[in-house]
Amino acid sequence: MARAEGKLKELKPAELKRDIGARRDLVVTLNRRSESRLIAYGDDFLFEKLPAGTRVIYPPPPLDALPDPDVAIRYALLHPENADPLFAQLNPNMKVTIAIDDISLPLPPMQRPDIRERLLNIVLQTLTDYGVDDIHLIIATSLHRRMTEPEIRRMVGERAFRAFWPERLYNFDAENHAELAMLGKTDHGEEVWLSKRAADSDLLIYLNINLVPMDGGHKSVAVGLAPYQSLRYHHNAATLRDSHSYMDPKTSALHRTADRMGRVVNRNVNVFTLETAVNNRMYGGMLDFLHKNEDRFSDWDHTRLKGFKWTMRNLSDDLRRQILYKYTAPYGMTGVWAGETEAVHKKALERVFQQYAVPVSGQSDILIVGVPYICPYNVNSIMNPILVQCTGLGYLFNMYRNKPLLRAGGTMIICHPLRDEFHPEHHPSYIEFFHRCLAETTEGAALEKKFEAEFARNPTYIHMYRYGNAYHGVHPLYMWYWGEPARQHVGRVIAAGCEDPAVAARLGWDAADSLDEAIAMATSDLGRSASITYLHLPPLVIADVE
Amino acid sequence: MSVQRSNRAKKSLPVVRGVAFYDLDGTLTDLNLLHMTAFFASNLAQWGGRLKYVFGLLGRLPRIAKAEFRDRHLLNVTLFETFKGISRDRLELLGEEYCDRFLTSHLYPQAVEIIERNRETGLEPVIVSGSPDFVIRPLARRLNVTTFAANRLMFFRNLATGRLHEPVMAGQEKTTWCVDYATERGIDLRNCWGYADSHYDLPFLTALGHPVAVNPDRKLESSARSRQWPIVRFTRSSDPNHEDARS
Numbered sequence: 144m145a146r147a148e149g150k151l152k153e154l155k156p157a158e159l160k161r162d163i164g165a166r167r168d169l170v171v172t173l174n175r176r177s178e179s180r181l182i183a184y185g186d187d188f189l190f191e192k193l194p195a196g197t198r199v200i201y202p203p204p205p206l207d208a209l210p211d212p213d214v215a216i217r218y219a220l221l222h223p224e225n226a227d228p229l230f231a232q233l234n235p236n237m238k239v240t241i242a243i244d245d246i247s248l249p250l251p252p253m254q255r256p257d258i259r260e261r262l263l264n265i266v267l268q269t270l271t272d273y274g275v276d277d278i279h280l281i282i283a284t285s286l287h288r289r290m291t292e293p294e295i296r297r298m299v300g301e302r303a304f305r306a307f308w309p310e311r312l313y314n315f316d317a318e319n320h321a322e323l324a325m326l327g328k329t330d331h332g333e334e335v336w337l338s339k340r341a342a343d344s345d346l347l348i349y350l351n352i353n354l355v356p357m358d359g360g361h362k363s364v365a366v367g368l369a370p371y372q373s374l375r376y377h378h379n380a381a382t383l384r385d386s387h388s389y390m391d392p393k394t395s396a397l398h399r400t401a402d403r404m405g406r407v408v409n410r411n412v413n414v415f416t417l418e419t420a421v422n423n424r425m426y427g428g429m430l431d432f433l434h435k436n437e438d439r440f441s442d443w444d445h446t447r448l449k450g451f452k453w454t455m456r457n458l459s460d461d462l463r464r465q466i467l468y469k470y471t472a473p474y475g476m477t478g479v480w481a482g483e484t485e486a487v488h489k490k491a492l493e494r495v496f497q498q499y500a501v502p503v504s505g506q507s508d509i510l511i512v513g514v515p516y517i518c519p520y521n522v523n524s525i526m527n528p529i530l531v532q533c534t535g536l537g538y539l540f541n542m543y544r545n546k547p548l549l550r551a552g553g554t555m556i557i558c559h560p561l562r563d564e565f566h567p568e569h570h571p572s573y574i575e576f577f578h579r580c581l582a583e584t585t586e587g588a589a590l591e592k593k594f595e596a597e598f599a600r601n602p603t604y605i606h607m608y609r610y611g612n613a614y615h616g617v618h619p620l621y622m623w624y625w626g627e628p629a630r631q632h633v634g635r636v637i638a639a640g641c642e643d644p645a646v647a648a649r650l651g652w653d654a655a656d657s658l659d660e661a662i663a664m665a666t667s668d669l670g671r672s673a674s675i676t677y678l679h680l681p682p683l684v685i686a687d688v689e
Numbered sequence: 690m691s692v693q694r695s696n697r698a699k700k701s702l703p704v705v706r707g708v709a710f711y712d713l714d715g716t717l718t719d720l721n722l723l724h725m726t727a728f729f730a731s732n733l734a735q736w737g738g739r740l741k742y743v744f745g746l747l748g749r750l751p752r753i754a755k756a757e758f759r760d761r762h763l764l765n766v767t768l769f770e771t772f773k774g775i776s777r778d779r780l781e782l783l784g785e786e787y788c789d790r791f792l793t794s795h796l797y798p799q800a801v802e803i804i805e806r807n808r809e810t811g812l813e814p815v816i817v818s819g820s821p822d823f824v825i826r827p828l829a830r831r832l833n834v835t836t837f838a839a840n841r842l843m844f845f846r847n848l849a850t851g852r853l854h855e856p857v858m859a860g861q862e863k864t865t866w867c868v869d870y871a872t873e874r875g876i877d878l879r880n881c882w883g884y885a886d887s888h889y890d891l892p893f894l895t896a897l898g899h900p901v902a903v904n905p906d907r908k909l910e911s912s913a914r915s916r917q918w919p920i921v922r923f924t925r926s927s928d929p930n931h932e933d934a935r936s
Contacts, residue, residue, distance in 0.1 A: 565917055567917055568920060571919040574919075597810075601810070602807045602809075603803065603901050603919055604919070606802070606803055606921055610922065611921065
């Protein structure tokens with residue numbers, strides 16, 4: 144363990160460049176002879192020729208995974224940051240709650256054993272060794288949908304599942320008012336609510352996965368175990384509009400608010416945080432060519448790509464989704480830290496940026512992104528238009544530090560088929576939001592003022608959230624707010640490859656049949672000399688724009 | 690008109706932003722009309738009389754089954770013929786007893802919760818059911834629901850004739866009643882919610898702005914999915930983590 148951790152700590156950007164030999168190729172300018180580029184397009188990929196001069200930003204290659212993650216976890220528990228080791232905090236009479244990140248992370252779900260299973264098994268063994276038996280495991284779903292029994296079993300592993308399900312292993316219920324406690328207010332007057340079980344515990348252990356820098360830190364406990372009464376202070380149009388970007392916690396109002404609230408939690412509850420970082424090895428096996436620069440595709444890569452596209456094209460929508468959701472990513476754990484929330488998160492953030500950050504010079508007039516089949520809110524579900532909006536304008540636009548990749552007033556091209564499709568059991572309130580609310584306005588603050596309270600209190604949606612597997616009624620509004628910074632910054636959004644122009648129009652976007660048409664539409668506005676950047680993901684990449 | 694509203698409710702109608710219409714059988718409870726009719730038939734008289742009513746009901750079963758598959762209106766008419774010759778006070782007494790012994794204990798806890806939460810958000814609860822008024826009335830009282838629409842038997846010299854007053858609360862007539870009720874009160878149908886479980890309620894649900902399929906039968910589930918309506922599952926367990934409580 145010591146050697147593996149030491150090796151990773153020594154990986155400076157220069158060494159990374161030399162070792163992996165790919166950093167110099169991460170920003171590529173295309174010429175006329177360049178190969179077509181792969182662009183995520185919902186359940187499929189486009190393979191399109193981009194104009195000469197287009198700048199393509201590739202994700203860095205995956206960092207090496209820790210060779211023995213279990214040893215690393217034990218080491219972290221014994222050598223925590225700004226806290227006593229876990230064993231030193233235990234006594235047999237104490238009440239312990241373990242909160243766990245839900246299915247929204249990582250994406251796609253990782254191959255077994257899930258990192259959370261590893262963390263859980265070791266933490267539970269430690270608790271058992273010290274005679275602690277009043278233990279509850281809570282899936283920190285906040286306002287996300289309840290995870291199903293098979294999903295939980297897969298995530299936490301057979302051992303924890305058999306021992307704790309369902310009495311002592313369950314989803315957080317943000318609408319069970321008897322099980323919520325208010326801990327106090329921040330100096331800004333924000334009410335901090337938390338799961339009562341967690342608040343009453345002598346020790347709250349949080350098991351986290353950091354896929355992107357937006358995750359983790361105070362956002363874990365203060366958001367994951369909090370109800371609407373708390374979330375409304377940071378999940379609102381004004382706060383999200385002031386976040387530049389979500390991926391840079393230092394300049395994000397969302398994170399500043401969550402931090403304030405998290406500090407109130409930590410003053411009232413003994414929180415012991417376990418954070419992990421993963422590499423970006425999203426595709427393995429037959430799909431590993433998706434990590435490559437297309438100019439370096441071998442004949443075998445081209446054959447696999449054609450085979451993949453042919454298969455996807457000839458499957459029914461349902462079957463295609465089922466196959467895609469069966470796919471699990473061979474993510475590797477690149478680090479694990481334990482202890483006091485802020486100290487732990489600082490270390491985790493360094494490792495996450497080490498994985499994703501790519502230096503990029505200057506902004507661009509046109510930004511092209513492809514929205515894949517999955518986002519945090521449609522695992523085993525349908526990528527509906529609101530989630531396409533959230534992924535495109537919310538997440539992909541925000542994959543930057545310092546300055547956005549797109550200049551103010553520029554055009555963003557989002558590649559996705561954009562069908563009027565929703566999952567009625569997972570996203571019931573999204574349907575009403577899309578058809579009723581967006582028909583009136585697309586302005587975030589206006590939607591918040593007119594509809595948020597109604598959706599948050601809607602009894603049918605609350606029922607479906609509590610007893611079914613639906614996202615909370617207010618969730619589609621939150622997804623819309625995620626796009627606020629982009630909507631303020633971007634001049635025009637064009638949906639490329641859009642199958643239903645009415646859907647694009649409802650989102651306030653223009654529609655184009657193809658990427659070529661979308662680029663022509665953008666350059667007709669901005670001139671033929673407009674600069675174009677294609678952010679090549681997934682896997683993920685964060686542009687450090689100079 | 691088979692609407693019932695208490696005098697107090699008539700005098701001081703609260704300001705509501707909409708109406709939530711609830712079907713009863715299969716929606717608020719897991720019982721059905723046949724169960725209710727069988728209870729009445731087996732409790733109507735002395736043993737000899739009971740046998741007469743029970744055998745009468747059994748004799749009608751083929752017609753009832755046929756009606757169930759063809760037409761909900763016909764089903765109601767056929768079922769209520771069973772009550773021919775029974776006195777009004779006896780039916781009302783049995784209605785109270787049926788409510789106490791079965792209906793209240795078979796109410797879905799989540800249904801009661803939704804009625805209360807809807808009421809808190811300004812939606813007036815109204816029960817719209819094909820069950821007879823002498824069954825719905827005591828239940829509505831217990832749920833603190835002041836307005837309901839139910840089927841009403843015709844009586845001659847205080848004895849049931851076995852026939853129903855128009856409109857019979859089924860299919861299109863149920864829809865018409867709800868539309869008229871909302872219109873009379875100046876409520877936009879787009880602000881009205883409807884909860885029902887059967888494909889016979891499709892016209893009723895379609896007329897309202899917020900239709901919800903509750904434990905839907907196969908045909909209604911299929912329609913709800915294609916129309917992207919919310920589908921909810923009520924169970925007898927109030928614990929979200931209970932196996933039965935999960936969709």
